[in-house]
Amino acid sequence: xxxxxxxxxxxxxxxxVIPLLSRRTVLGAVxxxxxxxxxxxxxxxxLCQAIGAELGVALENARRYDEIKQLADRDPVTGLLSHxxxxxxxxxxxxxxxRAGQQLSVIMTDLDGFKLFNDTHGHPVGDQVLRQVAAxxxxxxxxxxxxxxxxxxxxxxILPETGTDGAIALAERIQSSxxxxxxxxxxxxxxxxxxxxxxxxxxQDARQSHDLIGxxxxxxxxxxQRGGDTITAGDCSGRExxxxxxxxxxxxxLVTAVDHKDHYTRRHSEHVTEYAVEIARKLGLPxxxxxxxxxxxxxxxxxxxxxxxxxxxxxxxxxxxEFSIVKQHALLGEMIIKEVPNLTEVLAAVGSHHERVDGQxxxxxxxxxxxxxxxxxxxxxxxxxxxxxxxxxxxxxxPEQAKAELRRVADTQLDASIVDIFLSLLExxxxxxxx
Numbered sequence: 001x002x003x004x005x006x007x008x009x010x011x012x013x014x015x016x017v018i019p020l021l022s023r024r025t026v027l028g029a030v031x032x033x034x035x036x037x038x039x040x041x042x043x044x045x046x047l048c049q050a051i052g053a054e055l056g057v058a059l060e061n062a063r064r065y066d067e068i069k070q071l072a073d074r075d076p077v078t079g080l081l082s083h084x085x086x087x088x089x090x091x092x093x094x095x096x097x098x099r100a101g102q103q104l105s106v107i108m109t110d111l112d113g114f115k116l117f118n119d120t121h122g123h124p125v126g127d128q129v130l131r132q133v134a135a136x137x138x139x140x141x142x143x144x145x146x147x148x149x150x151x152x153x154x155x156x157x158i159l160p161e162t163g164t165d166g167a168i169a170l171a172e173r174i175q176s177s178x179x180x181x182x183x184x185x186x187x188x189x190x191x192x193x194x195x196x197x198x199x200x201x202x203x204q205d206a207r208q209s210h211d212l213i214g215x216x217x218x219x220x221x222x223x224x225q226r227g228g229d230t231i232t233a234g235d236c237s238g239r240e241x242x243x244x245x246x247x248x249x250x251x252x253x254l255v256t257a258v259d260h261k262d263h264y265t266r267r268h269s270e271h272v273t274e275y276a277v278e279i280a281r282k283l284g285l286p287x288x289x290x291x292x293x294x295x296x297x298x299x300x301x302x303x304x305x306x307x308x309x310x311x312x313x314x315x316x317x318x319x320x321x322e323f324s325i326v327k328q329h330a331l332l333g334e335m336i337i338k339e340v341p342n343l344t345e346v347l348a349a350v351g352s353h354h355e356r357v358d359g360q361x362x363x364x365x366x367x368x369x370x371x372x373x374x375x376x377x378x379x380x381x382x383x384x385x386x387x388x389x390x391x392x393x394x395x396x397x398x399p400e401q402a403k404a405e406l407r408r409v410a411d412t413q414l415d416a417s418i419v420d421i422f423l424s425l426l427e428x429x430x431x432x433x434x435x
Contacts, residue, residue, distance in 0.1 A: 012315055014030065014385065016044075016045075016048055017029050017031050018030050018031075018048045018049065018051065018052035019052055019056075020052050020053075020055050020059060020079050020408075021052060021053050021056040022053075022056040022057050022059065022060035023060070026056075027056050027059050027060060028059070029052075029261055030052065030055065038151070041156065051139060052103035068233075070300040072195050073085040073243075075148070075149040076087075077127050077130050077131065077149070078131055078133075078134035079131075079132055079134065079144065079427055080134050080137075080138075080147045080149045080155070081148035081149070082148065083148070083149070083150055083151055085148065085152065085285075086146070086148030086156050086158070086344045087209070087213075087256065088159060089146045089148075090106070090146075090158050090209045090212070090213070091184060091209050092172035093158050093160050093276045094202060094208075094209050094212075096160070097160060097161075097202060098202075099159075099338075101159070102161050103161065103162060103163045103201060103202060103203070104158070104160055104161070104162065104201070104202040104212075105158075105159040105162045105163065105166065105199060105200070105201040105202070106156065106157070106158055106159070106161065106167075106199070106200050106201075106212045106213060106216045107156065107157040107159065107163060107167055107197055107198070107199050107216065107219045108150065108154065108195045108197070108199075108213070108216040108217050108219075109154070109155050109156075109157070109171070109174070109195045109196065109198070109220065110152070110153045110154040110155065110195065110196060110220065110332035111129070111130075111133065111153040111193065111194070111195055111418075112195060112196055112224070112229060112314060113194075113228070113313055114126065114152075114153035114240050114390065115153075116163065116309075116310065116313045116315055117129065117191070117315045117392075118316060119310070120263065120314055120315050120316045121185060121186065121290060121316065123317070125185070125186065128183075129183050129193060130149070130153065130181060132154070132181065132193070133155065133178070133193065133195070134149070135148070136153060136174060136177045136178055136181065137157065137174060139177065140170060140173045140174050140177055140234065141159075141170065141310065142159075143159060144160050145157055145159050145170075145396075146160075146162070147157035147275065148286075154220075154429065156213075156216075157170070162201075163201055164199060164201045164204075164205075164233050164234060164236050167170060167199045167233065168199065168231055168233055169354045171197040171199065171231045172231070175194075175195070175197075177192045178192075178194065178195060178350075179192070181193070183412045185316065187316070187317075189316060189317065189394060190395050191315055191316075191394065191395070192390040192391070192392075192394070192395045192396070193391065194228055194229040194390065195229070196220055196223035196224045196230055196231075197220065197223055197230070197231040198215075198216045198217060198218065198219030198220030198221070198222070198223055198230050198232050198233075199216060199219060199230065199231065199232065199233035199234070200212045200213075200215035200216040200219065200233075200235075201233075201234070203406075204234075205234060205235045206235075210373060214246050215235060219232040219233060219234075220232070227266050227267050229390075235412050238289065239381065240420040247290060257265070261427070263303050265304060266343065267389065268385050268386065268389055269297060269298050269300065269301060270297075270298075271381075271385040271389070271433070272297045272300060272378065272381045272382050272385050273293070273297030273298055273381075273384065273424065274297075274381075275297075275380075275381035276293040276296070276297045276374075276377050276378055276380075276427055277290050277294060277297070278331050278422075279377050279380065279381065279418060279422055279425070280293050280374075280421075281422065281423055282376060282421050282424075282425060283377075284333040289345075291372065292345045292346055292349065292374060293349065293374055293377065293378070295343065296345075296346045296349035296350050296353075296374060297378065297381065298332070299333065299337060299346065299350055300337055300349070300353050300378055300382065301329065301333070302333045302337065302350070303328070303329035303330060303331065303332035303333030303334070303335075303336065304326075304329045304333075305332070305336075306328070306329065306332045307326055307328070307329055309327070311326060312326070313326055313392050314392060314393060314395055316393050316405060318393075327354070327362050327363070328363075330350070330351060330353070330354050330362060330363045331351070331363045333351065334347055334350060334351040337350055345372075346369060348374065349372060349374035349375045349377075349378050350375075350378075351363070351375070351397070352364075352372050352375030352376075352378075352379075352380070353375050353378035353379050353382055355367075355370075355371045355375060355379070355414055356379075356412065356413045356414075356415075357376070357411065357412065357413065357414065358411075358412045358413070360411070360412075360413075371415075376414070376415040376418055377418055379413075379414055379415070380406070380414050380415065380418045380419055380422050381422070382415070383405075383406065383409075384402055384406060385421065387402040387405060388402045399426070403426060406419050406422070406423065407419065407423070
């Protein structure tokens, strides 16, 4: 304590500085100023010390409460809001939106194939990917957007004053950023990271917070069913599912079954079909052959239905024994197709699209002209599509890199004359279907 003397017109008095203690740690101090010029007694000092200790404990408890609340509100891996906190914020933001008469959108998103990624590379590496994704979400969102980890590999973004178009634009920016920032695995492999998105908007899609979350989650599920790396928005409850390629009845059902195992298959099969038909047209093949290639392109990987998921979707290079299992899909595809009537030429094309002109292919080691023409066409289309499409274990090549690789393997793996024709189609910038 100290005595304040009368100076410069100030009233003299007594001031005490009391430390604020908690568990013998000084958290701060409080000053008490009195008008008496008498020194404080020991009773006064003990009372003030007791008050300081009580205040110190109260401050420490308040600080610990804030820390615990922060831990409860934040996901420990990504630093984003937790499941509980995101629901609270959605309720708050929705009330604010309703008062202002504005729009609000919710995006639910999750990583494609993340379970297999964890199984292959381990959970510590999986956590690194989650943190990388959280950073991408934060970089592309606005300050007013509310981001959270909903659970596992699912994330939520609450977008105040944002309609469906704005939410789609954000999802597309996130897709683009992820494409530019693949994950570098510990073994040096560059692994692409893809996400699926479901979007719901207040007030046109739903008016309650739980309905917005429910619809966004349903749209997310639709995006996953459509092959992943896809954005689905709005109320699609009345939408009829339409096959992206022509309906081949049970044949299309077979491709859908494989697609459920490996979402890459449907999109890849469509590209192969498109490329193969264009090559056939350039070669002047009859309509019947073009139709055969349409069906064969759709079905060329149907045998993958017999390949275990852990191998088919493994986000790392396959071991030799795993690749030998994958190679069986050509024979299995033949076995499946031969039970469908009137598909003799399709059977030949599907069964030979992994043969090589140098005789080093599979399943029969056919060489050069021994390989059916339609099989050689499918092989070129299949190779280009495979190289230019992201796979779980590696990022897609650029078109120029893929073209260079086609030239490199012409006359060993692929028919050089068909490669030349396909490259000429790719170079024709006016052919938008191919370019």
